[in-house]
Amino acid sequence: MPGSPALAERVRAVVAAHRDERGALLPILHDIQGEFGYIDREVVGLLAAELNLSRAEVHGVISFYADFRTEPAGRTRLRLCRAEACQSVGAEDLLAHAQQVLGIKAGQTTPDGSVSLDEVFCLGNCALGPAGQLNGRLHGRLDRARLDDLLATETAGS
Numbered sequence: 001m002p003g004s005p006a007l008a009e010r011v012r013a014v015v016a017a018h019r020d021e022r023g024a025l026l027p028i029l030h031d032i033q034g035e036f037g038y039i040d041r042e043v044v045g046l047l048a049a050e051l052n053l054s055r056a057e058v059h060g061v062i063s064f065y066a067d068f069r070t071e072p073a074g075r076t077r078l079r080l081c082r083a084e085a086c087q088s089v090g091a092e093d094l095l096a097h098a099q100q101v102l103g104i105k106a107g108q109t110t111p112d113g114s115v116s117l118d119e120v121f122c123l124g125n126c127a128l129g130p131a132g133q134l135n136g137r138l139h140g141r142l143d144r145a146r147l148d149d150l151l152a153t154e155t156a157g158s
Ligand code: FES
Pocket: 081, 082, 083, 084, 085, 086, 087, 121, 122, 123, 124, 125, 126, 127, 129, 131
């Protein structure tokens, strides 16, 4: 995340892009996380000032949605779908496996900063579940062995 002046400038630009939208805070938070990978504490204050909200209100929205991250993400980002279609073909088992091999829970990053694991609710790949996304690339019909292989390839040398 950039230093304070540059960060404030980016936050103001994102807010300006959503200025006329109803319920702008959510898309603003998504944009900021999309750009920086997480929502820094400093951003909470900046957004509160820009949107005329209290810090507690901004923080409340961030902590309500599991999608938002308040710490930097790992170098490899794994997102596993837990929505219904994927659940019916083994998504829960896959998530449990990922949590076990990585030694973290969904929403966390490994202590060495190599992998972040997140649950998502539908990746638009329902016919090919269980679905997951590794560093932005979509994968279907995942099972334990394929997930292990993908993780090993993606984290090699990281
Ligand atoms: S339910 Fe998993 S991709 Fe849609």
